[in-house]
Amino acid sequence: MSKGLPKRSEDYSAWYNELVKRADLAENSAVRGCMVIKPYGFSIWEKMQSVLDKMFKDTGHSNAYFPLFIPKSYLSKEASHVEGFAKECAVVTHYRLKNSPDGKGVIVDPEAKLEEELIVRPTSETVIWSTYKNWIQSYRDLPLLVNQWANVVRWEMRTRLFLRTAEFLWQEGHTAHSTSQEAIRETEQMLEIYGNFAEQFMAMPVVKGKKTANERFAGAEDTYCIEALMQDGKALQAGTSHFLGQNFAKAFDVKFANQAGQLDFVWGTSWGVSTRLMGALIMAHSDDEGLVLPPALAPIQVVIVPIFKGKEQLELIREKADVIRKQLLAKGISVKFDDRDTQTPGFKFAEYELKGVPVRLALGARDLENGTIEIARRDTKEKKSFKIEEAVTQVESLLTDIQQNIFNKALKFREENTTKVDSFDEFVKILDTKGGFILAHWDGTSETEEKIKEETKATIRCIPLDAKEEPGKCIYTGKPSTKRVVFARAY
Amino acid sequence: MSKGLPKRSEDYSAWYNELVKRADLAENSAVRGCMVIKPYGFSIWEKMQSVLDKMFKDTGHSNAYFPLFIPKSYLSKEASHVEGFAKECAVVTHYRLKNSPDGKGVIVDPEAKLEEELIVRPTSETVIWSTYKNWIQSYRDLPLLVNQWANVVRWEMRTRLFLRTAEFLWQEGHTAHSTSQEAIRETEQMLEIYGNFAEQFMAMPVVKGKKTANERFAGAEDTYCIEALMQDGKALQAGTSHFLGQNFAKAFDVKFANQAGQLDFVWGTSWGVSTRLMGALIMAHSDDEGLVLPPALAPIQVVIVPIFKGKEQLELIREKADVIRKQLLAKGISVKFDDRDTQTPGFKFAEYELKGVPVRLALGARDLENGTIEIARRDTKEKKSFKIEEAVTQVESLLTDIQQNIFNKALKFREENTTKVDSFDEFVKILDTKGGFILAHWDGTSETEEKIKEETKATIRCIPLDAKEEPGKCIYTGKPSTKRVVFARAY
Ligand SMILES: [Zn+2]
Ligand SMILES: [Zn+2]
Numbered sequence: 013m014s015k016g017l018p019k020r021s022e023d024y025s026a027w028y029n030e031l032v033k034r035a036d037l038a039e040n041s042a043v044r045g046c047m048v049i050k051p052y053g054f055s056i057w058e059k060m061q062s063v064l065d066k067m068f069k070d071t072g073h074s075n076a077y078f079p080l081f082i083p084k085s086y087l088s089k090e091a092s093h094v095e096g097f098a099k100e101c102a103v104v105t106h107y108r109l110k111n112s113p114d115g116k117g118v119i120v121d122p123e124a125k126l127e128e129e130l131i132v133r134p135t136s137e138t139v140i141w142s143t144y145k146n147w148i149q150s151y152r153d154l155p156l157l158v159n160q161w162a163n164v165v166r167w168e169m170r171t172r173l174f175l176r177t178a179e180f181l182w183q184e185g186h187t188a189h190s191t192s193q194e195a196i197r198e199t200e201q202m203l204e205i206y207g208n209f210a211e212q213f214m215a216m217p218v219v220k221g222k223k224t225a226n227e228r229f230a231g232a233e234d235t236y237c238i239e240a241l242m243q244d245g246k247a248l249q250a251g252t253s254h255f256l257g258q259n260f261a262k263a264f265d266v267k268f269a270n271q272a273g274q275l276d277f278v279w280g281t282s283w284g285v286s287t288r289l290m291g292a293l294i295m296a297h298s299d300d301e302g303l304v305l306p307p308a309l310a311p312i313q314v315v316i317v318p319i320f321k322g323k324e325q326l327e328l329i330r331e332k333a334d335v336i337r338k339q340l341l342a343k344g345i346s347v348k349f350d351d352r353d354t355q356t357p358g359f360k361f362a363e364y365e366l367k368g369v370p371v372r373l374a375l376g377a378r379d380l381e382n383g384t385i386e387i388a389r390r391d392t393k394e395k396k397s398f399k400i401e402e403a404v405t406q407v408e409s410l411l412t413d414i415q416q417n418i419f420n421k422a423l424k425f426r427e428e429n430t431t432k433v434d435s436f437d438e439f440v441k442i443l444d445t446k447g448g449f450i451l452a453h454w455d456g457t458s459e460t461e462e463k464i465k466e467e468t469k470a471t472i473r474c475i476p477l478d479a480k481e482e483p484g485k486c487i488y489t490g491k492p493s494t495k496r497v498v499f500a501r502a503y
Numbered sequence: 504m505s506k507g508l509p510k511r512s513e514d515y516s517a518w519y520n521e522l523v524k525r526a527d528l529a530e531n532s533a534v535r536g537c538m539v540i541k542p543y544g545f546s547i548w549e550k551m552q553s554v555l556d557k558m559f560k561d562t563g564h565s566n567a568y569f570p571l572f573i574p575k576s577y578l579s580k581e582a583s584h585v586e587g588f589a590k591e592c593a594v595v596t597h598y599r600l601k602n603s604p605d606g607k608g609v610i611v612d613p614e615a616k617l618e619e620e621l622i623v624r625p626t627s628e629t630v631i632w633s634t635y636k637n638w639i640q641s642y643r644d645l646p647l648l649v650n651q652w653a654n655v656v657r658w659e660m661r662t663r664l665f666l667r668t669a670e671f672l673w674q675e676g677h678t679a680h681s682t683s684q685e686a687i688r689e690t691e692q693m694l695e696i697y698g699n700f701a702e703q704f705m706a707m708p709v710v711k712g713k714k715t716a717n718e719r720f721a722g723a724e725d726t727y728c729i730e731a732l733m734q735d736g737k738a739l740q741a742g743t744s745h746f747l748g749q750n751f752a753k754a755f756d757v758k759f760a761n762q763a764g765q766l767d768f769v770w771g772t773s774w775g776v777s778t779r780l781m782g783a784l785i786m787a788h789s790d791d792e793g794l795v796l797p798p799a800l801a802p803i804q805v806v807i808v809p810i811f812k813g814k815e816q817l818e819l820i821r822e823k824a825d826v827i828r829k830q831l832l833a834k835g836i837s838v839k840f841d842d843r844d845t846q847t848p849g850f851k852f853a854e855y856e857l858k859g860v861p862v863r864l865a866l867g868a869r870d871l872e873n874g875t876i877e878i879a880r881r882d883t884k885e886k887k888s889f890k891i892e893e894a895v896t897q898v899e900s901l902l903t904d905i906q907q908n909i910f911n912k913a914l915k916f917r918e919e920n921t922t923k924v925d926s927f928d929e930f931v932k933i934l935d936t937k938g939g940f941i942l943a944h945w946d947g948t949s950e951t952e953e954k955i956k957e958e959t960k961a962t963i964r965c966i967p968l969d970a971k972e973e974p975g976k977c978i979y980t981g982k983p984s985t986k987r988v989v990f991a992r993a994y
Binding site for chain 1: 530532533534537538539540541542543545546548549565566567568569570571572573574575576577578579585589590591592593594595596597598599600601607608609611620621622623630633634637643649653654656658670672845
C-alpha cells in the first residue's frame with residue numbers, strides 16, 4: 013500500500029499486473045504459467061460461478077465430472093480437433109517416483125512408464141464424447157445437457173495472470189441433441205446466457221457474434237462468442253459457444269435411434285467461460301486507485317470503517333454500526349465492519365479502494381453526536397453525509413446505481429471507441445491511434461483475413477449477430493461485401 | 504432396471520459396484536482408475552460440498568486455488584512427506600505433442616522435455632506452504648485459514664468407484680497459526696465439523712479419534728479422524744484432520760514475527776474429506792433394492808408419480824400435484840413430478856427406489872375421486888393413504904423422521920457390531936465371524952500393531968477421543984495398557 017499503482021495512461025500492462033497482485037486477486041506460482049488464485053480473488057470467482065451455475069441449472073443443465081487425463085490417442089480421433097489441441101499440452105508419461113540412488117531426493121522410476129501417454133485435458137470433448145457413446149442409445153436419452161466445472165491445462169508460452177495461464181479454471185458445457193436445429197438453438201441459448209451474465213452481472217457490454225472460419229474452435233461447425241472492449245482499446249473474447257455438428261459423434265461413434273427406429277449420429281454443442289473473465293472484469297472497470305467491482309459480484313458490497321480514539325469510542329460506534337450492518341444483511345447485502353486497531357482509517361480507505369468495495373461507510377465520534385454517517389461510492393469517489401436513519405435506503409439505491417453506472421460508463425467508452433472505417437489507410441490509422449472496435453467491410457475470405465492480421469495484428473473478433481445488411485467493399489481487396497464485421501487487436 | 508441388484512448377503516462387493524452404476528452415480532472411464540461422476544451422483548456430491556463449504560466459511564475459512572502441478576523437488580523438502588506421497592503419482596515429463604512421422608496420430612515431442620518433472624498433486628501441502636512463505640511475515644497475517652476444492656491424483660493399483668480412485672475430488676484445508684495450541688484447536692475443530700457433517704447430514708454415526716503413529720499422515724505430528732462402520736462390518740475412514748506442528752513451516756522456511764518482534768516458525772494444520780464420502784454414504788444405508796439417501800443430502804427429496812390413462816387424466820392429476828409441489832417447494836423441499844408417458848408407474852417406483860428418493864407420492868384417478876394421496880417412504884418401504892390436504896405436513900414430518908430413523912438404524916447396527924475383546928483368540932474369532940469394530944487393549948507399540956495387521960489384516964482405526972481410562976493387558980503381548988483402541992478391517 014506504500015505507493016500507488018502504475019497509471020493506466022503510462023503503462024497499462026504494468027497497471028494490470030500490479031493491480032492483480034496488490035488487490036490480492038492472484039499471483040504467479042513456482043510452476044511456470046500456473047497461478048495461485050488468492051482468497052479475495054477466489055471469492056469473486058465463486059460469485060461468478062454461483063450466478064452462472066444457477067443460470068445453467070435454470071435452463072435444464074446438470075453438473076458432472078469427467079477425468080483429468082485423456083489418452084493420447086483420443087486427441088487424434090477428431091481430425092481438426094487434434095490440430096488445435098494436441099500441441100502445447102502437459103503429457104504424463106510415468107506413474108511412479110523412487111528414491112534417487114545418490115540419496116538426494118526422488119527421481120522418476122524408468123520402469124513405471126505408461127503404455128500410452130496421458131494428456132492433461134486442454135478441453136474435454138474427446139473424453140466426454142467417448143463416455144456419451146455409452147449413455148446414448150435412443151431419442152429418449154436426448155437431449156443430454158451436462159456441464160462440468162474443472163481445471164484445464166494448455167502449455168502457453170507467454171502467460172499473464174487470469175488472461176492466459178497454463179492451468180486455468182473454467183466450466184465446459186457439453187450437450188447432445190437429436191436434431192441439428194435443437195443443437196443450434198442450444199448454442200445460441202448459451203451465448204445469450206453468457207451475454208446476459210456479462211452485461212447484467214459483470215456490468216460489461218459485449219458484442220455477440222460468430223467467429224470466422226479461421227477463429228473457429230477446432231472441431232466445431234460454428235463458433236459463437238461474446239467480445240468485450242478493454243480500456244486500452246483491445247478486445248477480449250469473454251466466452252464461446254460451439255455448434256459441433258455431428259463431428260464428435262462421428263469421431264466417437266455416438267448414434268441414437270430416433271422415434272422411427274432409425275439410427276443417426278447425435279448433434280453436439282460445447283460452451284465455456286473461464287477465469288479469464290476475472291481479467292475482463294478487472295480491466296473493464298478499474299482505475300488508477302484500484303479495482304472497481306460491480307455490486308452484483310463484489311464479495312464485500314459495503315464496508316463500515318469506524319473512526320475512533322480508544323476502545324470506548326470504538327464500542328459506541330460499533331453499537332450504531334451493528335444496527336446498520338444487520339439491516340443490510342437482512343436485505344442480502346454483504347457488509348464488513350473493519351474494527352482493526354492496527355491500521356489507520358486512511359490506510360483502510362485506500363485498501364478498500366484498491367479492492368474495489370462498492371460502498372464505504374465511515375462513522376466517527378462527531379457522527380454519533382450529529383446522528384450522521386458518511387457514505388462514499390467507489391465508482392465515482394463521491395462522498396456525502398446522511399442522517400444515520402437514511403443509511404440503509406441510501407446504500408440500497410446506491411448499489412443499484414453503481415451497477416448501472418459502471419455499465420453505462422463502459423458502454424459509453426465502447427461507443428466512443430467503435431469506429432466505422434471504409435479504407436485500409438483509415439483502418440491502420442485508427443488501429444494505431446485510438447484502437448477499439450473497428451467496423452469494416454471484408455470480402456469473406458480467410459486469405460484476406462490473414463493478410464490483414466499479418467500487416468496490422470488486428471483480427472476479426474466476430475461477425476455481429478445483429479449486423480445490418482449493407483452493401484460495401486472489402487477494405488483490403490475492394491471486393492463486394494454485404495455487412496461489416498468487427499476488427500480489433502485482442503488479448 | 505431389468506433385473507435386481509446382487510444381494511448384500513450374497514456378494515456385498517458386487518452389490519456395491521452394481522448399485523453405483525445402476526443408480527447413475529459413477530462409472531469407470533477409459534483411463535484406468537479414473538472415474539466419471541454422473542449427473543445424479545454429482546448432484547449428491549454438490550449437496551455435500553455446499554453444506555461443508557458453509558461450515559468452513561462459518562468458522563472463518565476462505566477458499567482459494569493452488570496449482571495442479573508440484574515441482575518434483577518440492578516433494579522431497581519434508582522428509583516424511585516424501586516417503587508417504589512421492590511414490591505412486593502421475594508425472595508430467597513433456598509439454599508438447601507433434602504429428603507422428605508415419606502420419607498416424609500424434610507422438611510426444613522429445614524436444615519438449617521439462618527440465619524438472621512436475622507431479623500432479625497427490626495433496627497440496629508442499630505447494631501451499633511454499634506460497635505461504637510469501638504471505639506470512641508477522642503475527643498480523645495469522646491465522647491464515649484457507650481451503651481449496653480440487654482434484655488430486657494418487658496412482659492406486661486396485662481401484663473402486665468412489666472408495667479408491669486414481670483421481671478424486673476433495674477439499675483440503677491448510678491453515679497457519681502463531682501458536683501450537685491454536686493449531687491444535689483448529690485441528691480439533693475441523694474434526695468436530697466433519698463429525699457433525701457425517702452424523703447430522705449423512706446420518707452416519709462416527710467414532711472420533713486419533714491415529715496411531717503408523718497410520719499418521721506423512722508429515723503430521725498428529726492425525727485425527729472419523730471412522731464409520733459399513734454394513735459388511737468393515738470400517739471406513741471418512742475424514743482426517745492433521746496437526747502439522749512446524750514441520751512444513753521448517754521445510755519451506757515460513758517464519759513470522761511475533762508481537763515482541765521475535766521470529767518463529769509457523770504452526771500448521773491440514774484437513775480433508777473427499778468423494779470417498781460418497782462411497783461411505785452409499786454403503787452406510789442402502790439396501791438390496793438400491794440407494795437409501797438421507798433427506799438432508801438427497802437431490803430429489805420427494806417424487807410425485809401420477810398414475811394415469813390418457814392425457815386428460817394426466818392433466819387433472821397434474822393440477823392437484825402442482826398445488827402440493829408448490830407448497831413443498833415453498834418450504835425448501837425439492838420435488839420432482841415425473842410425467843413421462845414412456846414408462847409405467849411400476850417402472851418409475853423401482854427407479855426411484857434404486858435412486859434412493861426419500862419420499863414418493865402416488866396420485867391416481869381414484870385418489871382424485873376420494874381426495875386421497877399415497878405416501879411411501881424409502882427407508883422402511885411403508886406406504887399409506889392420506890387425505891390430500893395432509894400431504895404437505897405429512898411429507899415434512901416424514902423427511903425429519905427418515906433422517907433420524909436411518910441414523911438410528913446405523914447407530915444400532917454399529918452398537919451391535921462393536922465388541923469388547925480381551926484375548927487374541929477371541930479377537931481373531933470375532934474378526935472372522937461378525938467383523939465390526941473391536942475394542943481391545945494394545946500395548947502402544949508400532950511393532951505390535953504391525954504384527955496384528957500381518958496376522959489378521961485388522962488395523963487400529965483410532966484411539967477414540969472419548970476412550971475411558973481402564974487398566975488392561977494388550978491382547979497380543981499381554982503388556983499393560985490404559986485404554987482400549989478400535990480395531991477393524993477397513994476399506
Ligand atoms: Zn466475437
Ligand atoms: Zn480413527
